[in-house]
Structure formats: structure tokens, C-alpha cells
Amino acid sequence: MNILVGLSHVPDTTTKIVIGADGKSIDNKGVKYIMNPYDEFALEEALRLREKHGGTVTAVTVGGDTAKEVLRTALALQVDKAILIKGNSTDSFVVAQNLAALAKELRPDVLLFGRQSIDFDSFQIAPMVAELLDMPSVTITSKLEINGSTVTAERDIEGGKETLVTSLPVVISAQKGLNEPRYPKLPDIMKAKSKPIEERSALEVQARTEVVALELPPAKAKGKILGDSDNDIAELVRLLHEEAKVI
Amino acid sequence: MNILVYLEAIDGKLKKTAFEAITAAHALAQQLSGSVVGIAIGSVDTSPAGLYGLTSCLSAQHPLLDKKSTSAYAETLAQAAQAEQAHIVLLPASATGKEIAARLAIKLQAGLAADTIAHEVVDGKLIVTRPVYAGKARLKITITTAQKVITIRPNVFTAKKVDSPVECTIRTFSPSLTEAHVKAVVTSVSRNTGKLDVAEADIIVSGGRGLKGPENFYLVENLASTLGGAVGASRAVVDAGWRPHSEQVGQTGKTVSPSLYVAAGISGAIQHLAGMSSSKVIVAINKDKDAPIFQIADYGIVGDVFDVLPKLNEHIKRAVGK
Numbered sequence: 001m002n003i004l005v006g007l008s009h010v011p012d013t014t015t016k017i018v019i020g021a022d023g024k025s026i027d028n029k030g031v032k033y034i035m036n037p038y039d040e041f042a043l044e045e046a047l048r049l050r051e052k053h054g055g056t057v058t059a060v061t062v063g064g065d066t067a068k069e070v071l072r073t074a075l076a077l078q079v080d081k082a083i084l085i086k087g088n089s090t091d092s093f094v095v096a097q098n099l100a101a102l103a104k105e106l107r108p109d110v111l112l113f114g115r116q117s118i119d120f121d122s123f124q125i126a127p128m129v130a131e132l133l134d135m136p137s138v139t140i141t142s143k144l145e146i147n148g149s150t151v152t153a154e155r156d157i158e159g160g161k162e163t164l165v166t167s168l169p170v171v172i173s174a175q176k177g178l179n180e181p182r183y184p185k186l187p188d189i190m191k192a193k194s195k196p197i198e199e200r201s202a203l204e205v206q207a208r209t210e211v212v213a214l215e216l217p218p219a220k221a222k223g224k225i226l227g228d229s230d231n232d233i234a235e236l237v238r239l240l241h242e243e244a245k246v247i
Numbered sequence: 248m249n250i251l252v253y254l255e256a257i258d259g260k261l262k263k264t265a266f267e268a269i270t271a272a273h274a275l276a277q278q279l280s281g282s283v284v285g286i287a288i289g290s291v292d293t294s295p296a297g298l299y300g301l302t303s304c305l306s307a308q309h310p311l312l313d314k315k316s317t318s319a320y321a322e323t324l325a326q327a328a329q330a331e332q333a334h335i336v337l338l339p340a341s342a343t344g345k346e347i348a349a350r351l352a353i354k355l356q357a358g359l360a361a362d363t364i365a366h367e368v369v370d371g372k373l374i375v376t377r378p379v380y381a382g383k384a385r386l387k388i389t390i391t392t393a394q395k396v397i398t399i400r401p402n403v404f405t406a407k408k409v410d411s412p413v414e415c416t417i418r419t420f421s422p423s424l425t426e427a428h429v430k431a432v433v434t435s436v437s438r439n440t441g442k443l444d445v446a447e448a449d450i451i452v453s454g455g456r457g458l459k460g461p462e463n464f465y466l467v468e469n470l471a472s473t474l475g476g477a478v479g480a481s482r483a484v485v486d487a488g489w490r491p492h493s494e495q496v497g498q499t500g501k502t503v504s505p506s507l508y509v510a511a512g513i514s515g516a517i518q519h520l521a522g523m524s525s526s527k528v529i530v531a532i533n534k535d536k537d538a539p540i541f542q543i544a545d546y547g548i549v550g551d552v553f554d555v556l557p558k559l560n561e562h563i564k565r566a567v568g569k
């Protein structure tokens with residue numbers, strides 16, 4: 001079973017966002033980048049599928065040189081191959097086209113992605129790639145089973161879970177709970193430093209969205225902080241009822 | 248500009264997201280001087296759409312739509328968008344809506360703006376706003392293609408009933424579909440029985456590690472039940488196994504924007520805020536006056552949850568007359 005897993009390189013979850021000089025992106029100064037948390041589940045699932053069914057795992061990232069970092073982590077976790085598609089577009093369609101083009105060449109049985117990348121939170125890549133490849137997809141997957149060419153998956157929906165059945169080849173996006181990701185061991189991290197990363201240039205694809213501005217959310221007025229006396233609690237209830245009108 | 252609105256339904260009934268999408272579409276249509284058409288898939292009672300001012304509705308019918316598959320739904324919407332000459336297709340950014348939208352955008356060769364929270368027309372150009380970096384920033388984008396696909400974040404565009412309800416005229420729409428359009432098929436659905444989901448609730452009471460143990464969550468449950476809301480949780484308590492993952496709010500849980508969010512014994516870590524900071528009114532209960540949750544709270548009580556939650560419950564019961 002051959003598996004392609006897409007990894008994105010995103011600012012650490014605790015990053016304080018500062019708007020850059022262009023007014024359209026973040027100021028990168030001092031920002032620590034990590035592997036997108038959901039992609040850890042995707043990568044782990046890829047490794048488990050290989051353990052169970054044999055085959056190879058290829059990790060791919062569309063990004064700049066700094067994005068190699070996530071491919072190093074993937075190599076430390078023993079993926080067979082790592083590919084950097086060099087491109088700087090943040091347009092999901094452009095990224096999806098590049099990933100789909102690679103998939104057409106590698107013909108993987110399973111494509112694994114994260115549910116969403118935590119920078120732009122767009123949740124588009126997996127179903128877009130699936131549509132470009134005319135393949136089935138299951139997003140927000142919390143359970144995956146592959147038997148022969150039959151795929152059974154569970155996904156989270158509002159208020160419950162759906163079970164889906166489809167067949168290989170398939171595109172899956174991973175949700176927390178799909179598995180418990182392993183972490184690379186120090187000697188493997190060292191070894192990964194000298195492993196090759198294949199570099200390719202990105203396809204020229206016309207973006208379909210354009211950034212007008214990146215802004216901080218409007219500052220929130222300071223809240224009313226009360227004590228815990230009976231009067232304070234009565235006052236809170238009055239405020240919720242009369243001022244905020246939410247109860 | 249014609250707008251096609253996907254009317255999400257469950258068990259033949261329109262969901263709240265459908266009404267929100269109608270309201271958002273009407274607001275857009277007004278700015279762009281266009282008309283709005285709804286589309287429901289399968290046998291759905293669309294009559295309530297008239298309460299929200301929708302006058303025209305397609306009912307998509309095809310035997311292959313008896314099975315739920317987002318690929319066939321996307322194909323249906325693509326054909327309907329062409330038939331209706333829709334410039335914009337609007338869908339809810341629900342789990343299913345997002346998947347349909349991404350596929351639809353590829354089919355229509357349209358740009359997609361996902362999970363939007365505001366739409367404005369400036370110099371004839373549509374600019375949409377979407378939260379990024381877990382709500383820590385807002386990205387304004389334009390879609391550069393003629394046809395556009397937009398999903399809207401649930402609970403942000405408040406569904407508005409019109410003063411005088413209209414009748415929603417239904418036209419049957421028969422897409423041409425083949426088995427090849429039906430890819431991954433939903434074979435069963437299990438619902439979190441009898442419980443309101445945080446992703447859909449208008450009021451949420453969430454508990455964190457300050458509750459000390461799963462046995463004390465009845466305090467959170469009681470208040471949620473008095474308010475007619477859902478129970479939410481921080482990751483710390485989900486990881487500890489006190490509450491199910493389906494209740495987790497935050498970066499690796501659900502993103503919610505209810506009218507009222509009560510955070511009890513939750514510190515307000517950035518990853519928790521990521522999931523709930525766009526709530527309309529936030530109430531924090533924490534014994535530490537310096538807890539970060541107070542920085543985004545509209546109202547706060549500095550106190551012990553074991554003391555405050557029962558009292559608050561009693562006061563609210565009295566206030567709402569229950």
C-alpha cells in the first residue's frame with residue numbers, strides 16, 4: 001500500500017499574532033513554526049497503515065525552504081521519501097493543484113491530510129485534492145479501517161458520528177482521536193538531518209483568491225468582573241437578562 | 248447576481264444553518280442587487296424557509312441522492328448553479344457543508360472562501376472576512392473568479408424571520424447523476440443521544456480542571472439544563488477522560504460561537520480561546536482573578552465554582568421563572 005501524506009508548516013499554537021508591514025500577512029519575527037497538529041495524526045496513520053499492509057510512505061510539503069523542518073520530522077519518523085514542492089502561495093487551490101499533480105504521478109492508494117491547518121483554518125485541501133483526482137474522500141476521520149480495497153471510516157459531525165464505506169484509492173483527513181501519534185527518537189532526529197529531501201518547483205497555477213488585508217480582531221471592551229457574593233451573582237443574572245439580553 | 252443557497256437538512260427537516268444561510272444570502276443579495284434561490288436535497292420540508300423570506304426553492308430529486316454522499320451532493324449543486332446561473336453558491340461551514348463546498352468549487356472552477364463571518368461590497372467588489380490563526384486574526388479576501396463559493400460559520404449570521412412570511416415556491420430539480428458520482432457513502436449515523444451538541448448550541452456551559460473531577464460535572468450540567476444549553480469542556484478534562492471529546496471546545500476540539508458561553512474553572516489557554524472567542528457574550532467563573540479567561544470575558548465572577556455554580560443556577564431559575 002502506497003501512501004502520500006501532506007504536511008503543513010504552521011506557527012506554534014501559542015504564537016502572538018503581529019501584523020506584518022504589508023498589512024496582509026503576519027510578522028514572522030520570533031515566530032516558531034511547527035508541524036500542523038492535525039498532520040501528526042495523518043502521519044501516524046500513514047505509518048500504521050504501512051506497518052499493517054506494507055508499502056511506502058511519502059511525505060510532501062508545499063512551501064518555502066523553512067518548511068523542510070516538517071519533512072525532517074517525517075524522515076525521523078521513518079517515512080520512505082520526503083518531497084518539498086517549492087512555492088509560497090497560501091491559496092488553497094494552488095496548494096491542492098500541486099498536491100494533486102504529485103499524486104497523479106505517484107498514484108498512492110491512500111492520501112492522508114490533517115483536518116485543517118491551524119494557520120488559515122480552511123479545511124479545503126483534502127476534499128479539493130479528492131475532487132481533482134476524482135476520488136472519494138472522508139474528512140474529520142476519527143476511525144479508519146482498510147480491508148482489501150474496502151475502506152470503512154468514522155467521521156465526526158455535529159452531534160454525532162457518521163460511518164462511511166468506500167474503496168481505495170481514497171483521500172482521508174485526520175481528526176484528533178484517530179490515533180496517538182508517536183514522537184521521533186533523538187538518534188533518528190540526528191540521522192534525519194542527512195537524509196535527502198527531494199525538491200521540486202511548484203506548478204504555475206492561477207490563484208483564485210486574493211488577500212486584501214490581515215487585521216487583528218476588534219479589541220474587546222473590558223468586561224465587568226464581580227465578586228462571588230449573593231448580590232454579585234444576582235447582579236450578574238440581571239446584567240445577562242437586561243444588558244446582554246442572552247437569558 | 249444570483250445566489251444559490253444550500254439548505255442543509257436532517258431527517259427531512261431544515262437545520263438552523265439553512266435559515267442562517269438564507270439570512271446571509273438575502274443580505275448579500277441586497278448589496279449586490281440579486282436574487283436568492285434555495286436548494287434542498289431529497290425529501291425535505293422546505294416550507295419553514297418562507298418564514299425567513301425565501302421565495303424560491305429547488306428540490307433536488309434523484310434515486311442516487313437517497314444515499315448520502317458529499318460527492319453526489321456537490322455534483323447536484325454544481326448542476327443547479329449552472330441551471331440557475333448562480334454567481335454565488337452559499338453553504339454552511341458545517342462538517343458536511345465544508346466538504347461539499349470544496350468539491351463544488353473545483354467542479355465550477357470557482358474560488359472558495361471558507362468559514363466566513365462577514366461579507367461586504369466595496370466599490371462593487373465583494374470582500375469576505377474569515378477568522379484565521381485560531382481567531383487571533385481576520386483575513387479579508389476577494390475571490391477572483393466570476394463564480395464564487397462561500398461557506399459561512401455557524402451561529403454568526405443570526406437567522407432573521409421576516410415580518411410577513413412568504414410562500415417558498417418549490418421547483419423539482421433533477422440532476423443527471425451516475426454511480427460514479429457517488430463515492431464515499433454514509434452507511435450509518437450515531438447521534439450523541441438526547442444531547443445538544445456544542446457545535447450547534449446557542450448557549451454553552453463549559454467546565455475545566457477547576458471542577459476537580461468528573462463527579463462534579465453535574466454542576467455544569469445543571470446550569471446548562473436550566474439555560475437550555477449544551478455542556479462543553481476544556482481539553483485538560485477531555486484528556487483526563489472526564490468528558491468525551493465531542494464536548495471539547497478549542498483548537499483541537501470544536502469552534503463555537505454561541506450567544507452565551509459560560510466558562511467555569513477554565514483558565515483560558517490560547518488554544519481554548521481559539522474555539523470560543525467569537526462567542527457573543529462570555530461569562531467566566533474562576534477563583535483566580537488573574538486567569539487569562541477574564542481578559543476576554545464580558546462578565547466575570549471571581550469565586551469558587553463549587554459555591555458559585557449552584558447559586559447562579561438558583562438565581563437564573565428564579566429569573567427565568569423555572
Ligand SMILES: Cc1cc2nc3c(=O)[nH]c(=O)nc-3n(C[C@H](O)[C@H](O)[C@H](O)COP(=O)(O)OP(=O)(O)OC[C@H]3O[C@@H](n4cnc5c(N)ncnc54)[C@H](O)[C@@H]3O)c2cc1C
Nearest residue numbers: 455456457481482483497498499500512513514518534552
Ligand atoms: C496543540 C494544542 C492544542 C490544544 N487544544 C486545546 C483545545 O482544543 N481546547 C482546550 O481547552 N485546550 C487545548 N489545549 C490545552 C490548553 O493549552 C490548556 O492546557 C487547557 O485548555 C487547560 O484546561 P483547563 O483550563 O481546564 O485547565 P487549567 O489550565 O488547569 O485551568 C484550571 C482553571 O480552573 C481554576 N480553578 C481551579 N479550581 C477552581 C475552583 N474551585 N473554582 C474556580 N476556579 C477554579 C484555576 O484558577 C485555573 O484557571 C491545547 C494545547 C496544545 C498544545
Ligand SMILES: Nc1ncnc2c1ncn2[C@@H]1O[C@H](COP(=O)(O)O)[C@@H](O)[C@H]1O
Nearest residue numbers: 006007062113114116117122123124125
Ligand atoms: N502547503 C501544504 N503542503 C502540504 N500539505 C498541506 C499544505 N497545506 C495544507 N496541507 C494539508 O491539508 C490539510 C488541510 O489544510 P487546509 O485545507 O489548508 O486547512 C493540512 O492538515 C495538511 O495535511
